[in-house]
Amino acid sequence: MHRFANGLRERAAARPRTLIAAHGKVWIWPGIALTSRYESEIVAASNETILFWITRLHGPDALYTNAVHFVEEAARRLTRGDEDAAQRALDAIGLKSLSLDGAALMGRVAPHLGLKMLDLLVQSGPRCWRARDIDVHLPFFARHFDRAAPLAKFGTFDPLKHPRWPAGAPDSQGGEFADADESGAAVIPVATRGPKKPSVPPEKPGVRFVEPNEVPDKVPVPPPRPANLGSTPVPPQRPANLGSPAAPETVPPNAQEPAPLEPGMGHNGGPPLGDPPEIPQEELTEKARNLFTKAAVRWIARALILAAAPELAPYWLALQVGWWVAEACWPYIKAYFQGPKTLEELQADALNPETGYDTHHFVEKGQAEKDGIPESVWDGPENRLRVPTLKHWQITGWYMTKNDDYDGLSPREYLKGKSWDEKMRLGRIPLVKFGVLKP
Amino acid sequence: MTNDQLVERFAEIGIAQDEALFHDQYAKFNRLYDQMDRTERQLRARGPDARRSLMRLYDHPNLQVRLNAAKRTLAVAPFDARRIIQEIADSKLYPQAGDAGICLSNLDDGTFKPK
Numbered sequence: 015m016h017r018f019a020n021g022l023r024e025r026a027a028a029r030p031r032t033l034i035a036a037h038g039k040v041w042i043w044p045g046i047a048l049t050s051r052y053e054s055e056i057v058a059a060s061n062e063t064i065l066f067w068i069t070r071l072h073g074p075d076a077l078y079t080n081a082v083h084f085v086e087e088a089a090r091r092l093t094r095g096d097e098d099a100a101q102r103a104l105d106a107i108g109l110k111s112l113s114l115d116g117a118a119l120m121g122r123v124a125p126h127l128g129l130k131m132l133d134l135l136v137q138s139g140p141r142c143w144r145a146r147d148i149d150v151h152l153p154f155f156a157r158h159f160d161r162a163a164p165l166a167k168f169g170t171f172d173p174l175k176h177p178r179w180p181a182g183a184p185d186s187q188g189g190e191f192a193d194a195d196e197s198g199a200a201v202i203p204v205a206t207r208g209p210k211k212p213s214v215p216p217e218k219p220g221v222r223f224v225e226p227n228e229v230p231d232k233v234p235v236p237p238p239r240p241a242n243l244g245s246t247p248v249p250p251q252r253p254a255n256l257g258s259p260a261a262p263e264t265v266p267p268n269a270q271e272p273a274p275l276e277p278g279m280g281h282n283g284g285p286p287l288g289d290p291p292e293i294p295q296e297e298l299t300e301k302a303r304n305l306f307t308k309a310a311v312r313w314i315a316r317a318l319i320l321a322a323a324p325e326l327a328p329y330w331l332a333l334q335v336g337w338w339v340a341e342a343c344w345p346y347i348k349a350y351f352q353g354p355k356t357l358e359e360l361q362a363d364a365l366n367p368e369t370g371y372d373t374h375h376f377v378e379k380g381q382a383e384k385d386g387i388p389e390s391v392w393d394g395p396e397n398r399l400r401v402p403t404l405k406h407w408q409i410t411g412w413y414m415t416k417n418d419d420y421d422g423l424s425p426r427e428y429l430k431g432k433s434w435d436e437k438m439r440l441g442r443i444p445l446v447k448f449g450v451l452k453p
Numbered sequence: 454m455t456n457d458q459l460v461e462r463f464a465e466i467g468i469a470q471d472e473a474l475f476h477d478q479y480a481k482f483n484r485l486y487d488q489m490d491r492t493e494r495q496l497r498a499r500g501p502d503a504r505r506s507l508m509r510l511y512d513h514p515n516l517q518v519r520l521n522a523a524k525r526t527l528a529v530a531p532f533d534a535r536r537i538i539q540e541i542a543d544s545k546l547y548p549q550a551g552d553a554g555i556c557l558s559n560l561d562d563g564t565f566k567p568k
Contacts, residue, residue, distance in 0.1 A: 190459065300471070302477035308475060312475075312546075315545065315546055315547070316546065317545055318545075319545070319546070332563070348516075408547050408548040408551060411474055411479060411482075411548060412548060413475060414481050415474070415482045415486070416482075416483045416486040416487075418524045418556075418565070418567075419556055419559040420564075420565075422486070443555055443558055445556060446553030446554075447542070447550075447552075447553075448548070448550075448554075449549055449550075449556070451485060
């Protein structure tokens with residue numbers, strides 16, 4: 015009986031997995047720590063960090079698991095020195111298969127770091143990333159990969175278990191695994207697949223391990239998820255003095271500020287949300303880029319108040335890792351959703367220009383010049399604030415458009431001839447009301 | 454034009470203003486503002502009830518339309534109109550939320566006196 019139990023444990027221990035508890039830490043493949051030691055306690059990384067790394071390999075479906083809870087539980091068990099119990103907590107998440115994108119990513123990361131892939135199942139589903147999207151991830155993995163990670167514990171890829179059709183096989187299936195069985199099961203156990211190619215080409219999307227550099231250039235962006243798949247990833251709740259590995263954010267930081275509203279006519283949420291703006295797969299002109307960025311921001315802002323987080327989280331992540339959009343649009347979107355800051359913080363930020371932000375003059379430059387105010391005053395450090403670019407545009411629009419509040423004048427016209435102090439007083443109000451400056 | 458037609462026109466102008474703001478077309482927004490002003494003045498000339506017919510736009514799905522309607526009915530339905538403006542400010546859907554928040558400040562400090 016003991017021998018049987020030991021055999022089970024050994025087989026379970028030998029099973030390849032992307033999450034392991036070893037050497038006093040929780041690791042995700044290829045060797046990225048999801049915990050850190052704080053004095054005598056093992057503490058899990060932030061929710062965003064955990065979900066970021068897990069969704070890289072297991073796809074957005076991993077957002078709807080209890081991954082964060084079980085990583086935190088594993089950290090607690092590691093604190094008690096019980097590595098086996100920690101591993102059981104990690105196994106309880108149930109992440110037994112890679113997403114198609116995750117498999118492609120693993121196929122690219124492994125040779126990049128001189129490692130082998132894992133012998134894991136691959137889940138069928140839509141592809142979201144192109145080869146260039148995958149490449150965006152490589153520096154992340156290289157930066158956070160710890161060479162001291164216990165690599166053997168993850169398991170390895172056994173090519174003997176993964177027979178492929180030879181290169182040059184008919185229907186361009188060379189190198190692929192066969193399709194799912196007759197039941198159309200979504201998960202394809204590649205390790206048990208037979209070596210014969212089906213005589214009729216499969217109608218369902220093929221499932222395979224993707225070789226490095228094999229990702230097609232054009233893949234469709236998946237449709238948004240239905241709204242009933244789970245709850246919003248919880249914003250981070252970590253001790254303020256604990257660092258965490260840098261990772262893209264999973265939800266906008268002020269995601270819970272607006273009051274949740276029901277969608278539909280007659281509510282402040284306006285009409286039903288609709289699909290998010292399609293993420294560009296090609297480089298856009300500056301004008302088109304700006305339109306996409308504004309549309310994405312508008313959709314995200316509405317999704318937040320419509321409590322449509324199941325659709326929001328994958329979109330939010332996709333914006334951070336998509337080729338071109340991550341560099342050209344994401345900084346503006348991220349900046350837009352930063353919370354309000356104090357005046358001193360905005361003034362200090364102005365000394366450090368950053369993509370996604372503009373320098374805003376508390377009292378508008380044009381007005382100050384017209385009023386004969388010296389440049390040393392209007393362009394002085396007290397009058398210069400760093401504000402999110404898209405908020406800056408909105409505030410500028412407010413200044414330039416006619417308004418009932420000022421008897422049909424635009425605020426800019428209204429401010430003509432007003433004193434410097436009055437301009438300073440009025441200049442503060444839009445910054446507060448547009449969520450840039452703390453009241 | 455009937456009152457209903459004027460209210461419909463008022464809403465159409467608000468939707469066009471929203472589009473103009475999204476595309477940073479401020480001159481177009483201002484032209485539309487003048488059209489909105491003329492439309493609302495026609496209603497105002499027909500008495501308080503005609504003016505209050507704009508209150509039916511408090512539930513309009515477009516935020517700019519809702520904000521315009523609330524601002525233009527502050528004088529005849531101050532409590533309800535202010536509630537709508539407060540809701541828009543609380544929504545954090547900018548730029549309308551920003552304008553609504555500033556409007557509340559201007560009402561409180563007397564900068565804005567609805568007529």
